[in-house]
Amino acid sequence: MNTTELQSPALQKLKELGIPYNQRAANVIKNCYDWYSNNDVDGFHSRTNLNGVNVEVAQLGFAKRLCADNANLCEIVEVNAGESKSKFDGVLKLLRANKFSKMYRKQLEEMAATGTVGAYVRLEGAEIYDDGKVRGGDIKINYVSSNCIVPIRVENDEIIDCAFLGSGYLNGEQLTTLVVFRKHDDKYTAESYYFNADSELTDKATMLQLGEVKPFAIMRTAEVNNFDGMQGYGYPKLYTAIPFLKTIDLCYSVLFGDLDKGQKLLFINEIMASMQKDQNGNSYLTQEQKKLFILLGEKLPDQKELIYEYNPEIRTAQIKEVFNLCLSLLSLSFGYGSKKYQLESGEIKTATEYVGQRQDSMQELNKQRVESIDYITDLVHALIWFHNTFSGESEWSTDEEILVEFDDSYVTDKATELESWRNDALGFPDVLEFKIQYIMKRLNCEHEEAVKYLSTTTQDDNTDLED
Known part of the structure; x- marks a missing residue:
């Protein structure tokens, strides 16, 4: 949702709640998003030449290419909980139901362009009783772009309280939502407000008492944001490339x-x-x-x-x-x-010689993956809390370590990596683990299978590797 699409009643409600909307951040974000979306930016691509003739400057869409290549560095293969993988299947089912893999990839690209993306967990179709208790409902993830994220309280660069804006349609009419998460006495509350084009739909407003687990997650670029007045937002990498x-x-x-x-x-x-x-x-x-x-x-x-x-x-x-x-x-x-x-x-053509070289993108890779892991972990913990609290079941634990496996194929030359393991195995014949690792890579098998293969062979180990 673009800033221009935000309905004035929603912005007015933010003002009533004492939440300032950061227009400077919104302008920077919009400028970057216009380039990412191949929009005509400030009349640059529509101009008049020296003869007074209107001409169009062709757009190659290279901003999209930059962000897509950046997203490849943090592409994930799997999310699991290690030893508790069987219990974690329910979490994975929720992630699949909310199209997490597809939306995560999209958010990686948008994050590279505008610096920040987010998501929050909500209940849809839940029953709210007279005593304020809530039961049932479907757990949903709302994915949010940076221009619809409004940080309220930021401590040590972490967003503690945050508001999220969204836009959709109900019975053919555009509906704007505003969800405000605040932390009081170590527990979160969720205030939801709804607006049409002209006014607030006061009868739909709700307030929900949540728990200690943060119900939202924010992912930002790892690079330090040096823009004044953009506290809580990530650095929009596309801005300096404009x-x-x-x-x-x-x-x-x-x-x-x-x-x-x-x-x-x-x-x-x-x-x-x-x-x-x-x-x-x-x-x-x-x-x-x-x-x-x-x-x-x-x-x-x-x-x-x-x-x-x-x-x-x-x-x-x-x-x-x-x-x-x-x-x-x-x-x-x-x-x-x-x-x-x-x-x-x-x-x-894109250069692919990443292995063993001090390329700038590789220097930032690990830091960016830490941001992705924190984002996924926060989101999974929120899903677990909502499930345990509102479904009546509590078999999932937020204490489990969330493991995220990334796809290294974009930054790793498999043939070069295999050759490196082979050279180690040949160069250090007394180190059995080098041979095991080479066999694992070469045959794409598990550690136990590689050990079994090595123990049953009757030929010389070095000769095997040479062959």
Whole structure:
């Protein structure tokens, strides 16, 4: 939901509740989101040239590419609870029911663009009794974009109290929601308010007493946010890349312009068209001739050719050089190092040599994965608390360690990794574990199976590896 879509009654309610809406943060976030969404930003892509003609600067959508590549670094393979995996199946079922894998991937991209994403847990269709107790209902996850997150209380860069805005439709009418989570005496309360386009629907407002577990989770970029007045928000990585995104689009526009005007032109002298004249006696070309020729006019004294051929230059080499410079600056500004992207053979290729190199993206990778683990852990704990509290069952525990396995295929060359294990096994023949690890990687088997294979072989270990 964009900031422009926020209904004024919802913003007015925030003011009544004493919760300021951070307009500066909203403006920064919107600017980044417009680039991520390929929107025309501040008239940059729609402009007037020197001749007063309206022209469009083509959008390559490279902001989306940056954020998608960044999301690949934190792609998850599995979430589980280690020893209690069987009991954790219920949590996984809730995550699947709320399309967590799909939405998490989407949020990773949005986070790279705008710096912050979030989610909160709610009950849908629950029964609220006269004594205030709540039972039943379906546990739902609401995923929230950064421009709809309103930090209320921030301590040590952690959001303690937070409000979330959302937008949907009920019976064909747009409905805006405002959910406010506050912590009092170590327990959270949830206040929910609903609005149509004109006013608050006071009869739908609710307040729910929750527990000690935080009912929401926030994920931010690991990079320190140096923007003034954006406490609680993550650093919008796309913001510093905007000047270079502009140069990329301008560079492509130059290439497009050269190609658009690159057709060979044949100018024909007036003397060649003298067989056809209009009512005023002026020579003209037929429609068939116009497909091939352009009428040049009277023959000039120094002009020897009756037909003049003009081949416009397409500045491929110069444009490629500038394009690669722009790509390097863009890559640096986004934290990827200077050689993440290269223009080769007419296409943009992504560098994949991550292993063993001090690339900027790898320096930030572990910190960003810690942010992802904290986000997933907070969200899972909230799901467990809601299930244990409102379903009448309490077989799930928030004390269990949440294990998150990430997909390293994007940053790891499998062949290089396997070769490294092989070299270790050959170089240290007395270290049995190196051989076991190599067999595990080579055969894609578990530790016990690799040990069994190693113990039953009758050939020399080093010879096996050499073969």
